[in-house]
Amino acid sequence: MEENRRFPENFVWGAASSAYQAEGAYRADGKGLSVWDVYTHEPGHIFNGDTGDVACDQYEKFDTDLTIMKELGLQAYRFSINWPRVIPDGCGQVNEKGLDFYDRMVERLLENDIIPYITLFHWELPYGLYLKGGWLNRDIVQYFAEYVSVVIRRLSDRVRFWITENEPQCYIGAALHGGGHAPGLKVGEKDIFLAAHHSLLAHGSAVEVIRETAKTASVIGYAPASWHLWSPVSDLPEDIEACRRETFRAGDDPVGATSWWLDPVILGRYPETAGYPYEKYLPEIRPEDMKMISQPIDFIGMNVYQTYRGKADGEGNCVTVKALPGAAQTNAGWPVTPEALYWGPRFYWERYHKKLYITENGLSNQDWVSLDGKVHDPQRIDFLRRYLRKLREAVREGIPVEGYFHWALTDNFEWASGYSNRFGLVYTDFASQERIIKDSGQWYSRVISSNGEII
Ligand code: GCO
Numbered sequence: 001m002e003e004n005r006r007f008p009e010n011f012v013w014g015a016a017s018s019a020y021q022a023e024g025a026y027r028a029d030g031k032g033l034s035v036w037d038v039y040t041h042e043p044g045h046i047f048n049g050d051t052g053d054v055a056c057d058q059y060e061k062f063d064t065d066l067t068i069m070k071e072l073g074l075q076a077y078r079f080s081i082n083w084p085r086v087i088p089d090g091c092g093q094v095n096e097k098g099l100d101f102y103d104r105m106v107e108r109l110l111e112n113d114i115i116p117y118i119t120l121f122h123w124e125l126p127y128g129l130y131l132k133g134g135w136l137n138r139d140i141v142q143y144f145a146e147y148v149s150v151v152i153r154r155l156s157d158r159v160r161f162w163i164t165e166n167e168p169q170c171y172i173g174a175a176l177h178g179g180g181h182a183p184g185l186k187v188g189e190k191d192i193f194l195a196a197h198h199s200l201l202a203h204g205s206a207v208e209v210i211r212e213t214a215k216t217a218s219v220i221g222y223a224p225a226s227w228h229l230w231s232p233v234s235d236l237p238e239d240i241e242a243c244r245r246e247t248f249r250a251g252d253d254p255v256g257a258t259s260w261w262l263d264p265v266i267l268g269r270y271p272e273t274a275g276y277p278y279e280k281y282l283p284e285i286r287p288e289d290m291k292m293i294s295q296p297i298d299f300i301g302m303n304v305y306q307t308y309r310g311k312a313d314g315e316g317n318c319v320t321v322k323a324l325p326g327a328a329q330t331n332a333g334w335p336v337t338p339e340a341l342y343w344g345p346r347f348y349w350e351r352y353h354k355k356l357y358i359t360e361n362g363l364s365n366q367d368w369v370s371l372d373g374k375v376h377d378p379q380r381i382d383f384l385r386r387y388l389r390k391l392r393e394a395v396r397e398g399i400p401v402e403g404y405f406h407w408a409l410t411d412n413f414e415w416a417s418g419y420s421n422r423f424g425l426v427y428t429d430f431a432s433q434e435r436i437i438k439d440s441g442q443w444y445s446r447v448i449s450s451n452g453e454i455i
Contacts (some may be wrong), residue, residue: 007395007452012115012403014076015069015444016360017426018118018166020052021412024081025059027383029097032088033127035134039182050418056410057433065410066108068435072445076115078359078405079105080122080166080308083147090126091143098155106158117161117359117405120148121222121254123171123182130183135172135195145205147350149213156214160178162303164206165360167225168199173255176263180416194283195429196255200264204292223301223359224261231343232309238312245317247309247347254278266352268294299402300348301359307340328384332364332421338386343403345394355400360407361387362420364414367438380440387445388455406444410435 018370020036027033040051058065069077084090100116109116119142121340125134127133129143167173172195174181187195191248203222210218231248232239250257250273259271268290270282308323326335345356363383367375388404395401411424419430425441 001055005453005455006450007392010402011359011395011451013448013451014115014117015072015074016405016407017058017412018080018119018123019082019085019377020055020122021408021414022056022058022079022410024043024052024054024057024087026051026053028059029101031098032084032089032095032336034082034084034092034124035127035130035182037347038138039184042184043183044054044442045180045184045364046190046416047420050413052413053247055413055429056430058291059390061106061248062108063424063433064435066112066114068437068441069114069409070112070192071437072425072441073448074114074191074441075448076117076161076403076405077109078117078119079164079411080119080124080149082124083121084124084126086127086150086453087093087147087341088128090129090132098297099150103154104407106155110158110234115161116159116161118151118155119163119166120151121164121171121202122166125173125183125401126173133196134183134188134193135176138198138201140198141201141205144194144202145209145392148206148209151194152210152213155192156210156218156290156324158216160216161219161221162206163221163223164203165199165304166223166301168196169225169227169256172196172199173399187282190283192255193278193281196260196281197285197289200261200293201289203265204295207295207297208292219298221299221301221357221359222262222265222297223303224258226258226304226340226344226348227306228256228338229247229304229307229341229344230245230320231307231310231337231349233311237433242312242318243310243343244347244350248280248351251276262300262348262352264290264293265297266294266300268352276380280353287379297354299355299357300352301357302344302348303360303407304340304344304358305361305363306334307343309337313400321326330363332417334363336363336383336386338390340390341387341392342390343401344365346390346397349399355402357390358391358404360405361424362407367411367422367427367428369427373436375436377438377440380425383442384444387454392452392455415448
């Protein structure tokens with residue numbers, strides 16, 4: 001009998017974006033500034049001096065992108081709300097025109113049977129709050145709760161799926177520790193852990209607001225970066241165990257570690273960090289803090305692109321195995337390692353027993369418009385075929401991955417690398433704002449309609 005190559009019948013196929021990377025309209029209709037609006041205007045931070053002032057102009061061209069989503073047969077679309085577009089100063093006065101934009105996005109998506117998955121924070125920190133200390137000021141927990149409350153009041157009658165925060169390793173770690181992300185600070189260890197704690201409290205306050213005020217039964221997730229992932233080079237139990245331990249070890253770079261973010265949210269405690277003297281850096285943790293942080297959520301969002309390879313060294317450690325010379329890499333120089341989409345879900349499920357979505361996966365590719373006017377990207381198709389086959393293995397072993405969001409829908413603003421890294425299923429001509437569905441987009445459309453059978 002033909003083996004069943006399909007994903008589960010209720011598996012959700014989508015694509016993703018984020019506000020600063022796609023919307024543009026950085027000063028339109030009363031929108032306030034975010035730290036990225038300011039940071040990209042400061043010389044030297046962004047490749048080629050690119051900014052997100054216009055990006056994919058999705059503020060004006062959403063209907064164009066919606067038509068493409070419909071043509072691809074997308075079942076869901078993940079996007080973020082730009083906090084200062086809704087509350088220009090980050091706290092206080094609401095900008096109704098900003099809310100109206102997202103209200104219309106939700107309406108248009110639902111009219112086209114596309115489920116909105118909304119990320120409440122994808123790094124768009126209001127500049128006004130940065131000036132009040134940003135994530136270093138515990139008041140941000142209340143400001144975030146107020147912002148979330150405004151969004152939930154307007155959209156939760158039609159939106160069920162929420163992701164509170166995206167990749168704190170970036171907007172705390174990289175942003176405050178000299179990692180090339182806005183606002184581009186280099187604060188001390190103590191402040192990094194303080195900001196991290198506040199961002200976890202803000203996550204908890206958002207869960208509380210959604211649970212208490214949403215007008216429909218909400219499904220809430222949290223999406224840290226999944227780059228701290230080791231996959232075994234063999235199926236030997238000792239190699240698997242060594243990689244599992246390394247994946248969740250918060251050792252020499254706790255704030256970069258997955259467990260630093262997911263253990264408090266799911267397990268209600270910070271992880272052990274063998275060998276790293278982090279205790280002296282931890283901020284004051286008030287009695288109610290861990291309870292606030294670890295309010296139950298419904299899923300973990302996994303942004304998975306790659307994995308290290310590892311094996312046991314015979315002394316209880318995991319040795320990272322170097323890639324072979326000339327191993328496949330993407331345009332961004334990331335290794336092509338499809339096993340990430342098997343071992344990541346498996347290790348997360350075994351530790352947290354929480355449903356999962358792949359909230360980001362894809363690659364940067366050297367895409368351009370060929371003489372025939374099309375965008376041929378066989379590398380992306382091969383990459384996705386390999387990764388999705390590994391994901392299908394995990395799902396068929398019973399690991400509850402509920403859906404997959406390709407990063408990204410269209411080529412967009414890729415942070416410090418500007419527009420030099422194209423991640424889209426859809427090509428964006430940033431001069432004309434024309435869109436061209438790439439070969440991979442046409443292929444992904446068939447993946448969706450066959451529920452994965454063609455991979
Ligand atoms: C991230 C962010 C996205 C990136 C994407 C490609 O994971 O870094 O969520 O905004 O653009 O991952 O780097």
